[in-house]
Amino acid sequence: MNELRMGIVGAGIWGETHASIYNEHPFAQTVAICDKDKAKAEALAAKFGIKEVYTDYKEMAEKSSCDAIAIVTPDFLHADIAIACANAKKDLLIEKPLATTRDDVYNMMEAFEKNGVRAMVDLHNRWNPTVNTAKQSIDAGNLGTPYSAYGRLNDIKWVATDMLSWAAKSSILWFLGSHCLDTLRWLMGSEVERVYAVSREGVLKKLGVDVPDMYLTTIEFKNGGIAQMENGWITPNANTCINDIKFTVLGTDGMINIDCSSHNMIQEVTDKKVTTPDIIVRNRVDGKVKGFAYESIRSFVDRLIDGKPFLVSTEDAANTSLALLAVLESAEKREPVVVKY
Numbered sequence: 001m002n003e004l005r006m007g008i009v010g011a012g013i014w015g016e017t018h019a020s021i022y023n024e025h026p027f028a029q030t031v032a033i034c035d036k037d038k039a040k041a042e043a044l045a046a047k048f049g050i051k052e053v054y055t056d057y058k059e060m061a062e063k064s065s066c067d068a069i070a071i072v073t074p075d076f077l078h079a080d081i082a083i084a085c086a087n088a089k090k091d092l093l094i095e096k097p098l099a100t101t102r103d104d105v106y107n108m109m110e111a112f113e114k115n116g117v118r119a120m121v122d123l124h125n126r127w128n129p130t131v132n133t134a135k136q137s138i139d140a141g142n143l144g145t146p147y148s149a150y151g152r153l154n155d156i157k158w159v160a161t162d163m164l165s166w167a168a169k170s171s172i173l174w175f176l177g178s179h180c181l182d183t184l185r186w187l188m189g190s191e192v193e194r195v196y197a198v199s200r201e202g203v204l205k206k207l208g209v210d211v212p213d214m215y216l217t218t219i220e221f222k223n224g225g226i227a228q229m230e231n232g233w234i235t236p237n238a239n240t241c242i243n244d245i246k247f248t249v250l251g252t253d254g255m256i257n258i259d260c261s262s263h264n265m266i267q268e269v270t271d272k273k274v275t276t277p278d279i280i281v282r283n284r285v286d287g288k289v290k291g292f293a294y295e296s297i298r299s300f301v302d303r304l305i306d307g308k309p310f311l312v313s314t315e316d317a318a319n320t321s322l323a324l325l326a327v328l329e330s331a332e333k334r335e336p337v338v339v340k341y
Contacts, residue, residue, distance in 0.1 A: 004301050007032035007066035007090070009057045009081055011040040014095065015072040017289070019048045021297045024288060028301045032064040057081050061088035068304060070297075071095060074166045075174045079104035082119070086111040092119040093300045097178040098317040100170075102325060102340075105318050112314055120303070120310040121317035123182040124296035129280065130258045131183055134249060138187060143251025146188045149227040153180040154244040160209050160233040167233070168210045173324050176243075177215065177231040181327075182312070182320045187249050190223035192323040194338045197331040203234045217327050240267070240276040 006022045008015050011033055022028045032052035035041040045053045054060040061069065061084050068091035071081050079099050085092055086108075098121045099105045112119045125131050138146060153176045160167040164175070171177070185191065197217040204213050214232030221227070235244055245260035260280050268275040277283075282291040296311075303310050323339050330337040 002027065004028040004068060004304055005031045005066045006301075007034065007052070007060055007064050007069040008072060009034045009060070009069060009085075010072035011035035011037070011044040012072065015070075016044055016047070017294070018070045018072055018093075018297060019044060019050065021289060021294055022301065023048055025298060025301050027305055032060055032066045032069075034060045058084050061085045061090055066090065068092065068300075070300075075170055076100050076166075079108055082108050083111040086115045086117050086119070089115055089117060091117050091304055093297065094119065094121045094317075096121055096123050096182075096317075097174050097324065098314070098321045100174055100321070100325075102322065105321050109314060109318055118304065118310070119314050120300050120312055121314070122296050122300075123179060123312045123317060123320065124293050125179045125183045126186060126311050127292040127295040127299065128183075128245075128260065129292065130260055131187070131247065134247070134256045134258060135187060137256060138189070138249065138251070142254055143249065143256065144253030146225055146249055146251050148225060148250045149184055149188055150229075150246070150248040151180045151184045151227065152230040152244060152246040153177070153183075154214075154230065154232040154235045156235045156237045156239050156242050157204070157207065157233065158237050159242065160204055160211065161207050167204075171211060171328070172213075172231045172233045173215055173327060175233075177229070177324055177327070178320055180229055180231055181219075181323055182316065183247060184219065184227050184229060185221075185316070185320065185323075187247070188221050188223070188225045188227065190221035190225055191319055191341070192219055192326070192339050193222045194220045194336055195323065195327050195330050196336040197327045198334065199331040212331075215327065215331055217330075238273070240274050241278065243281065245281075 019030045022030045033041050033050045034054040038055050041053050069085045070093040199212040199215045201212040213234045217229040219227040241261040247258040249256045282293045326337045326339040
């Protein structure tokens with residue numbers, strides 16, 4: 001393949017990000033955009049010179065000249081779109097998580113296999129320089145055997161109250177917990193055996209968003225490792241960083257600590273506020289996107305062109321979703337739940 005022709009379903013902020021990255025890539029271009037809001041799709045098409053505009057994803061999957069399609073919609077809408085695109089023999093990049101129900105996970109995996117399409121879910125923390133460096137160190141044996149871990153991935157309230165119009169239809173577990181759990185699975189080198197989770201609600205409900213505020217989860221891995229995971233949507237809006245990203249891995253011979261949000265690399269201070277500029281997740285250099293949240297999208301294009309395996313397999317994405325469903329069940333029952341694969 002000399003050039004990858006991309007289609008995008010979802011003309012929101014992140015859909016625009018996808019279009020920008022594909023058009024920056026020397027061997028890719030965006031050729032089709034689909035959104036049920038035709039005006040949004042047309043506006044994005046005009047901005048990036050996209051020739052094909054659709055309001056029906058099934059029509060785009062069947063008629064578009066694209067080689068692959070990026071699904072950039074709310075998490076609970078992924079399954080039907082992905083299956084229709086797979087049936088049209090389009091390779092897929094799906095924003096996290098893969099799906100939010102067990103049936104959707106299985107049906108999507110079946111569609112990928114039946115149609116022989118390549119699919120990747122954008123669990124982009126594997127491209128995080130700190131996480132990836134930690135993984136390299138663990139794989140090199142520098143920490144001995146991974147023994148326990150801690151993962152924390154939280155957002156400020158604004159994300160649930162203002163940024164996401166559909167927050168009440170999702171969960172912090174799907175929005176950030178998917179990244180957090182995939183990271184812990186990857187670093188610990190094992191699948192999740194059992195979880196015990198508790199949740200708390202009230203803060204966001206008072207702000208008009210009917211969704212739990214946070215989850216605390218104890219994780220037991222099949223290789224004997226244990227971990228604690230924290231995911232919340234109620235960090236104060238005045239926090240110096242939108243995200244709160246922290247991980248620790250304790251091995252039998254060493255330990256690694258990661259702090260991507262409260263780092264001391266750069267800080268901006270005025271009379272009104274203190275800000276930690278984002279130089280890791282979504283930053284720009286010379287007008288081009290460089291953060292790891294962009295690098296994963298770029299990597300999808302690279303791997304389709306060179307044919308090498310994706311850094312995130314469909315099995316990785318499926319197992320992350322299935323484990324998160326167990327977390328949700330555990331939080332509701334207030335008892336440990338074994339993950340069903």
